[in-house]
Amino acid sequence: MGIVKGAAFTYLAILSNCANRDHRLKNSNKNNSSQPFPADPSRRTLLKGAGLAGAVAVSASSAGVVVATENQLRGNNFPSALEALETLTAAEAEVLEAICDCLIPSDESGPGAKEARAAHYIDRSLASHNRDSRAHYLQSLMAINEQSQKSYGANFEQVARDKQLTLIQALQNDQIPGCSPSSRGFFALVRDHTIDGTFCDPYYGGNRDFVGWDMLQYPGIRLSASETDVRQGSALSPNHQSAYDNATYTKMATNTVKGRGGNQNA
Amino acid sequence: MPRSLPKTDVVIVGMGAAGGVAALPLTNAGLKVVGLEAGGWLNPRDFAPDELRNNNRNWPQTIQKAASEAPTVRANPSETAVQGGHPMMNAVGGTSMHYWAQSWRLNPWDFKVVSSTLSRYGRGRIPEDSTVEDWPISYEDLEPFYDKVEYAVGVSGRAGNVQGVMNSAGNIFEGQRRREYPMQPLRSSPFTDLMSSAAAKMKWHPFQGPAAITTEVYDGRPPCQYHGFCNKGGCHVQAKSSTAFSTIPKAIDTGNLDLVTFARVTEIRTDVSGKVTGVEYLKGNEVFFQPAHVVLIASYAYENVRLLLLSKSSAFPNGLANNSDQVGKHYMSHHQGSPVAALFPEDLHNWYGLPAQGVAIDDWADDNFDHSELDFIGGANLWVHTDRKPIGAAKMNTFGEAPSWGKDWKAFIARNADRSNTSYIQKTTLPYLNNYLDLDPSVKDSIGLPVTRITARYRENELRIAAFAQDKMEEWYRAAGATHVLRFGLGNAMGATTHAYGGTRMGDNPDTNVADRWGFCHEAPNLGILGASLMGTSGSRNPTLTVQALAWRTAEHLANNWRSRAV
Numbered sequence: 001m002g003i004v005k006g007a008a009f010t011y012l013a014i015l016s017n018c019a020n021r022d023h024r025l026k027n028s029n030k031n032n033s034s035q036p037f038p039a040d041p042s043r044r045t046l047l048k049g050a051g052l053a054g055a056v057a058v059s060a061s062s063a064g065v066v067v068a069t070e071n072q073l074r075g076n077n078f079p080s081a082l083e084a085l086e087t088l089t090a091a092e093a094e095v096l097e098a099i100c101d102c103l104i105p106s107d108e109s110g111p112g113a114k115e116a117r118a119a120h121y122i123d124r125s126l127a128s129h130n131r132d133s134r135a136h137y138l139q140s141l142m143a144i145n146e147q148s149q150k151s152y153g154a155n156f157e158q159v160a161r162d163k164q165l166t167l168i169q170a171l172q173n174d175q176i177p178g179c180s181p182s183s184r185g186f187f188a189l190v191r192d193h194t195i196d197g198t199f200c201d202p203y204y205g206g207n208r209d210f211v212g213w214d215m216l217q218y219p220g221i222r223l224s225a226s227e228t229d230v231r232q233g234s235a236l237s238p239n240h241q242s243a244y245d246n247a248t249y250t251k252m253a254t255n256t257v258k259g260r261g262g263n264q265n266a
Numbered sequence: 267m268p269r270s271l272p273k274t275d276v277v278i279v280g281m282g283a284a285g286g287v288a289a290l291p292l293t294n295a296g297l298k299v300v301g302l303e304a305g306g307w308l309n310p311r312d313f314a315p316d317e318l319r320n321n322n323r324n325w326p327q328t329i330q331k332a333a334s335e336a337p338t339v340r341a342n343p344s345e346t347a348v349q350g351g352h353p354m355m356n357a358v359g360g361t362s363m364h365y366w367a368q369s370w371r372l373n374p375w376d377f378k379v380v381s382s383t384l385s386r387y388g389r390g391r392i393p394e395d396s397t398v399e400d401w402p403i404s405y406e407d408l409e410p411f412y413d414k415v416e417y418a419v420g421v422s423g424r425a426g427n428v429q430g431v432m433n434s435a436g437n438i439f440e441g442q443r444r445r446e447y448p449m450q451p452l453r454s455s456p457f458t459d460l461m462s463s464a465a466a467k468m469k470w471h472p473f474q475g476p477a478a479i480t481t482e483v484y485d486g487r488p489p490c491q492y493h494g495f496c497n498k499g500g501c502h503v504q505a506k507s508s509t510a511f512s513t514i515p516k517a518i519d520t521g522n523l524d525l526v527t528f529a530r531v532t533e534i535r536t537d538v539s540g541k542v543t544g545v546e547y548l549k550g551n552e553v554f555f556q557p558a559h560v561v562l563i564a565s566y567a568y569e570n571v572r573l574l575l576l577s578k579s580s581a582f583p584n585g586l587a588n589n590s591d592q593v594g595k596h597y598m599s600h601h602q603g604s605p606v607a608a609l610f611p612e613d614l615h616n617w618y619g620l621p622a623q624g625v626a627i628d629d630w631a632d633d634n635f636d637h638s639e640l641d642f643i644g645g646a647n648l649w650v651h652t653d654r655k656p657i658g659a660a661k662m663n664t665f666g667e668a669p670s671w672g673k674d675w676k677a678f679i680a681r682n683a684d685r686s687n688t689s690y691i692q693k694t695t696l697p698y699l700n701n702y703l704d705l706d707p708s709v710k711d712s713i714g715l716p717v718t719r720i721t722a723r724y725r726e727n728e729l730r731i732a733a734f735a736q737d738k739m740e741e742w743y744r745a746a747g748a749t750h751v752l753r754f755g756l757g758n759a760m761g762a763t764t765h766a767y768g769g770t771r772m773g774d775n776p777d778t779n780v781a782d783r784w785g786f787c788h789e790a791p792n793l794g795i796l797g798a799s800l801m802g803t804s805g806s807r808n809p810t811l812t813v814q815a816l817a818w819r820t821a822e823h824l825a826n827n828w829r830s831r832a833v
Contacts, residue, residue, distance in 0.1 A: 102672065103671045103672065104671070104675075105672065105673050105676065107673055107676070109676065109677060109680065110680075165672065168671070168672075172670075172671075191670070191671055192661075195657060195661055196318060196322060196657060198660070199656040199657045199659075200317070200318040200657060201316050201318055201319075203316075204318060212656065212660075213656055215676070215679075215680050216656050216659055216660065216679065216680060216683035216684075217680075217683065217684070218617055218659070219617060221315045221493070221495075222493050222618065223315070223493055223502065224491035224493055225491065225492045225493050225494070225618030225619070226492075227453065229618060230455055230456065230492070230615055230617075230618050230619065230652075231456060231615060232615075233456075233614075233615035233617060234613055234617070234684055236617075243314040243315045243316045244314070248310070248311060248502070249311060249313075249314035249315075249316075
């Protein structure tokens, strides 16, 4: 994955699918009318909608644009076409995607940060909770690319895996100049955010299809855990629920418990 | 000009763990109380099982008043202090919303550290630069109030000493109590059972610790559901006995509590004679003056001290109740760091459970063991507990067995996510010369008032306890089958903490203490103080129940002596 195959063809494919995509979005909401506001319109409900429609979906990948088949979508290991770049530029996103994949790789043991959509989580978080880190990403992703160009003559996401790993090791060893707050500091930051994005509640745009929780054999959020549940531990079958699949915790909750005695007029 | 409101009997600054308890005996006695709270009401809808939001992003603290008044920290007076985070939160119920709810009584020794040490070990064992004094009251004086709070808020646990009758299922080192806890302890788990049996084999005395968490239907609230997520959040079924769900609603039901939310108190006013007349607060964009016969401040150690130092007047040019220069002195951050972590060869079954669901060892705490051949006084309570969440698990230490990223790291965390545990070791901490709180000379909060500055570091006594306790903790983990054990640093600077003590110490000597034995200021007798800022020693366990027992005692004293205390 990640190799451009017939760029002209795929560009046309994107154009011809744009209208369909909007249509699918509406349908997927309609099909889930019991949940009037899906926690994250870009996560599972949408992929299911795409699969049902039997459509060809389009996705940004590390080196360009490729066409994904329905089968790949069902395999749940392919980035969604419906991820906006909320804060990162396309070029930055490609470097970050490759960094996340080095930190928590997809391998024979199972999916990693790429399938969890950690980079998508980070992009979103840089517009909200992690906004103070945005400038660190701007400077450091550029610095990593420059080091990659200098050492290997190509952008980070384009060089071979062993070269990428050498660069990440250099980043951790404080050896890549121009990073912010420092080479080692950015390593710690992006590692932290990649873990957050891989193992957080899927509401936040990462841990797609619970691949992070499954990796740890975490059986999932339960509002009540019996002694039997506890004794089963990791053998307990995962329930694959977001906290916000429970209406109690959403803005639309109906079981409001009203606070008492707050005098709003001083 | 501030808008002046009708005078009330008592105003309480801060409706948290302490103020929320004090309101009940006051309003039950028929006194009219205005409770000023900087936060608002939270309810079970707010307490989503969301690790990222609660634990990593510190919701809801990040958006609150407290966030802008986080103290600055430095180890020594020669350094420039740096601002960190604020560990507490603003809400009705305060930090009793999101605390771990461990609800201990202090050990009788903690009240009499000086006299007990002198009589058992002779002179020379109290660290030379320590300013420690015996408390003006004993464990026995506080016992009735511990009892009242345990029943009023709802604490679960197993007594170890009921009127001299010992039970080894509880803490056999605890002081004598009048009766059993109102509820049985939280249930054990496969992991706590493993640790308990390992401790018992070593002839130690493991027991399940007390928690302000229900284990049966109590006062109309359901029992704990053990789902976890309360170590940085409130309880989704109100099983955690926050004052917001226990004593405060009862105080409101008396009709005598006027609870004002989102009120930010900026100054306590005094008249020329030095009597306190009321408090000034900001709500929205308007400034109010709330006159009162008596003011009780219950805003946490850092804010209690700050509020006094900010309240300057002709009677108190250096800050309220500070003419003896004792406000901010005898400060301690509880030494609760320096943990030991362990890796086990099997899963521990900790994905569900909570920090208060644990097992304790008190054999090495306080003066429960002979210190004749040791080079320190005091000790540590050892605590291990359930509660594991995915992000925290993925960020675990790799014990030298794997790098910190990549394929091998991924394999390591996939295998060991539920096999690691980190202990919680709370140690005796003493007050010292040059460990103090004052106002930072340059860092201001969001309305331009200086924040509290912490100048403090742990001394030899604390570091020696830490090393000793780590030995014991490692022994315990090894006995339970741990294959790897890691020790963390012994400590240096005292940072901002959820266990902050001193700053308005309670004692009979007005030259060395801000408050008298009832919690009222020596220099301003109609100003009372609630909170751990009164405490002259830390004990080796969580402070909240002691804070609440002291608050109840101060409130009851005020109600019983209204004519002499009120102005």
